[in-house]
Amino acid sequence: MIYTFKLQNEIFKVHLEEEGQLSEIEIDDKKFPVEFKRVDDNLYSLIIEDRSFAVGILKRGKTIEVYLNGELYEFEATSSRDIKTAAAGAAEGIQEIKSPMPSSVVKVLKGLGEAVKEGESVIVVEAMKMESELKSPIAGKVKEVNVEPGNAVESGTVLLVISSEE
Amino acid sequence: MFEKILVANRGEIAVRIIRACKELRVSTVAVYSDADRSSLHVSMADEAFHIGPPAPGESYLVMEKIIDAAKRSRAEAIHPGYGFLSENAAFAGMCESEGIVFIGPTAQSIRLMGDKITARKIALKAKVPLVPGTDGAVTxxxxxxxxxxxxxxxxxxxxxxxxxxxxxxxxxxxxxxxxxxxxxxxxxxxxxxxxxxxxxYIERPRHIEIQVIGDSHGKVLHLFERECSIQRRHQKVIEEAPSGFISAKTRKQMGEMALRLAKAVKYRGAGTVEFIMDQKENFYFLEMNTRVQVEHPVTEMVTGLDIVKWMIRTAAGQKLPFKQSDIKMNGHSIECRIYAEVPEQNFMPAPGRVEYIRAPSGPGIRNDSSVYSGFEVTPHYDPMISKLIVWAGDRTEAIDKMRAALDEYIVLGVKTNIGFLTRLFKEAEFGRAEIDTGYIERHPELLKAQLADLEPALAAAALGMRNATREVEEPAAQTRSNWKSFARRLAVSRSQAL
Structure with a gap:
């Protein structure tokens, strides 16, 4: 079985083959055996070539969260169609500004068609009485504005879309 | 001693207070809002009273509701914890007039220290240094x-x-x-x-505070300092005792000054005198917090004194049975606050359901928390998940212990600052105690996640995906009734017995 994951705009292909307790993983032509054991609800023990890891795993929709050595890896499981779009998106430099948590929109700082610098704040959202400015990771123009002030949004809602193409 | 205490708070501090009460054989009354029905403090207490909607202004901050619950439950005293009504002189006064003991200082002490201008005047009179400045506006x-x-x-x-x-x-x-x-x-x-x-102007200021405790018989003692210079959004994130910076001479001076100030307001219970300190150990009075501090555990770890229990005992009229010279500091303790938040996004709160949590354990590790797997961190209150506290022989050893403990911590479902804290405890300047309130701003590199173990993480992701698909593919196995199969087994074993 081949799984494709996206992590911070990078695509990874993982080939998984199973033989009883042991699975074989192939990433970028590198093959290694993995012993995988569930030890608690979301807690797993992984042994890879004698190296042992305690890993927390949580699947949420298309995201698979892996918690390892204090860091959270948020992999987006993608189909081959998604990859094509993602690759196209990366080439064209299209970035979705998503709500990081359930919050309400305070102010939309950039309107449709407006130019945005890299690292510039584009929208202000509020949660727990604290306002946060979300910044654009790329320079470009606002291609879509999906919300207006006062809107309540869920975690992951696409608020704005920034495009670097002219 | 009291027979019953109402805990007018929620979260980890309510749990902490209930534990102290249980040890003292005092029964406990919890209060809870709609958002806290499933909170740990409710199930841990002997009695629980619902006090309204989630918004603090309609529940935990409504004095009449708290007093009413205390009266209905016949609680003799109220422990306010921190935040909410803990530094509200009107509430302390209301308790006094209703004949309920407020576990903390008198309404008068809270009033005097709560007003910044009055507090400065008292400090000036007690010869406690203030940040040098003009006495008001200048021409x-x-x-x-x-x-x-x-x-x-x-x-x-x-x-x-x-x-x-x-x-x-x-x-x-x-x-x-x-x-x-x-x-x-x-x-x-x-x-x-x-x-x-x-x-x-104080360059690279450090935040250092002195814990004090007084009884109602005129005795006030200090329990040395805590350094809380690592802050974000003007809120403390890491606290330690002792400070890795100050000399024994400064420690002694600060303790004496904190006592002068506490005695000036006839202080009872636990309180904290906060100072700002420059890099030459000059220190100036900031304010006094007239309640138990979030970071009280580090002082407990190094002094061996249970601050919450002593708050309860002194409120019940007991005398502090030790003197200043009896109080000693042993080893080093550090606390860090684990929050549901996103460090990369200016530490924005990230409420949500904690799907899975496993806290570290082992010698010298203490985890003060009220969060469990399945707990919902709501947007109504502070998104703190826990306070992780370690104790070790010295500061370096305590840092190493904290690193190891953070490594064991697993939280899934909400984003946390654990990765950020892990990176911070490995940073060299922190290791040398070269810290001040601008430390986090000076170290933006610590905010960024270091996803270095990509191979095992990807392997885990693939195996996790496979497991998730399997669970969906096997609904037949899920719907099989355990009762039916049990009955069937029972029938089989009976027929065999026959």
Whole structure:
């Protein structure tokens, strides 16, 4: 079985083959055996070539969260169609500004068609009485504005879309 | 001792207080809002009273509701914890007039220390140093001389001010008059009032505080210092005792001054005198917190004294049975606050359901928390998940222990600052105790996640995906009734017995 994951705009292909307790993983032509054991609800023990890891795993929709050595890896499981779009998106430099948590929109700082610098704040959202400015990771123009002030949004809602193409 | 105490709080501090009560064989009453029905403090207490909707203004902050619950449950005392009503003099007064003991100082002590101007006056009278500055607004003629007398660098601040408007940092005398003009015009523009005052500017300030505890028989003792210089959003994130910076001489002076201040208001219960300190160990009084502090555990770890229990005992009228020289500090303790938040996004809160949590354990590790797998961190309250506290022989060993403990911590479902804290505890300046309140801003590299173990993480992701698909693919196995199969097995074994 081949799984494709996206992590911070990078695509990874993982080939998984199973033989009883042991699975074989192939990433970028590198093959290694993995012993995988569930030890608690979301807690797993992984042994890879004698190296042992305690890993927390949580699947949420298309995201698979892996918690390892204090860091959270948020992999987006993608189909081959998604990859094509993602690759196209990366080439064209299209970035979705998503709500990081359930919050309400305070102010939309950039309107449709407006130019945005890299690292510039584009929208202000509020949660727990604290306002946060979300910044654009790329320079470009606002291609879509999906919300207006006062809107309540869920975690992951696409608020704005920034495009670097002219 | 009291027979029953109402805990007017929620979260980890309510749990902490209930535990202390259980040890003292005192029964407990919890109060809870709609958002806290499933909270740990509710199930741990002997009785629980619902007090309204999630918004604190409609539940935990409504004095009448708390008093009513205390009366209905016949609780003799109320422990307010921290936040909410803990530093509310009117509430302490209400308890006093209703014949309920407020576990904390008297309403009068809270009132005196709660007002910044009064507190400064008391400090001045008790010869506790304040940040050098002018006594109120200054004229253009007075200003230059005042700045020289205070000593550069100085800060010009708008009297009506706030939010950095009308503030100017001046390092040299020749820059002063120009800066004064700008500060005045900015203050006028922002507040319609151009009056300014001048204060000494403290470079790379450290936050150091002294824990005090008093009984109602006139005895007040200090339990040494805590350093809380690592802050974000003006809120403490890491606290430790002792400070890795101050000398024994400074420690002694700070303790004595904190006691002078506490005695000036006849302090009872636990309290904290906060100081700001420059890099030459000059320290100045900031304010007094008249309640138990979030970071009280580090003091408990190094002194061996249970602060919450002593709060309860002194409120019940017991005398502190030890003297100042009996109190010793042993080893080093560090606390870090684990929050549901996103460090990369200016530590924005990230509420949600904690799907899975596994806290570290082992020698010298303490985890004060009220969160369990399945717990919902709601947007209504502070998104703190837990306080992780370690104790070890010295500071270096304590840092190593904290690193190891954080490594064991697993939280899934909400984003946390655990990765950020892990990186911080490995950082060299922190290791050398070269810290101040601007530390986090100076180290933006710590905010970024270091996803270095990509191979095992990807392997885990693939195996996790496969497992998830399997669970969906095998609904037949899920729907099989355990009762039916049990009955069937029972029938089989019976028939065999026959």
């Amino acid at each position: 253009d003629v007075e200003a230059g001389g005042a700045a020289k007398k205070i000593g550069y660098p100085v800060m010009i601040k708008a009297s009506a001010g706030g939010g950095g408007k009308g503030m100017r940092l001046v390092r040299k005398a020749k820059e002063f008059s120009a800066a004064l003009g700008m500060a005045r015009s900015e203050a006028h523009g922002a507040f319609g009032d151009d009056s300014v005052y001048i204060e000494k």
